[in-house]
Amino acid sequence: NAGVTQTPKFRILKIGQSMTLQCAQDMNHNYMYWYRQDPGMGLKLIYYSVGAGITDKGEVPNGYNVSRSTTEDFPLRLELAAPSQTSVYFCASSYSRGARTEAFFGQGTRLTVV
């Protein structure tokens, strides 16, 4: 199984450009998430989704948008890229079985805005 797949792995954007970070999971998980990780910091939640058609803001949503049209895909859109969005972005998905919820992460997208 591929698990959680993110593309691209690396990207350099110019200030003001837009791009979409792709995320796909093949585990039929209902929950999906986008996090960003800055140097020396823990991961911070950008957006999350509890199922197709349902999304909600996390701790740091400004400058980003998401959609969830299928269970498998959860793209993250950056509009008008700014240097503050230079970061490593991780997509994750999780299942919930009773009280047990375990998260699985993709390999990350390293984004630099110049």
Next chain:
Amino acid sequence: KQEVTQIPAALSVPEGENLVLNCSFTDSAIYNLQWFRQDPGKGLTSLLLIQSSQREQTSGRLNASLDKSSGRSTLYIAASQPGDSATYLCAADSGGGADGLTFGKGTHLIIQP
């Protein structure tokens, strides 16, 4: 708002030693506590998950404990090896998966050969 703290921020020990990484959280109403490993430039690999009703979980040389009442979890690594060198992250699930995990900043571990 849940806050997660990891101590120490960095640790360097000789190969073969047993070691303990600490994680504390401010809100004891958690569903799960998950430990991850992150290698440089890589994603997060899940090591152990402890449900709120459990006290500990073991996988090979790793043992994670959970004390909800005191807001603490520990990751014990036995007989450390150079391949254990990585950053270890703990994360608290306060919403049953519905609103993500709250992460600590991690412990950067170096095992000296």
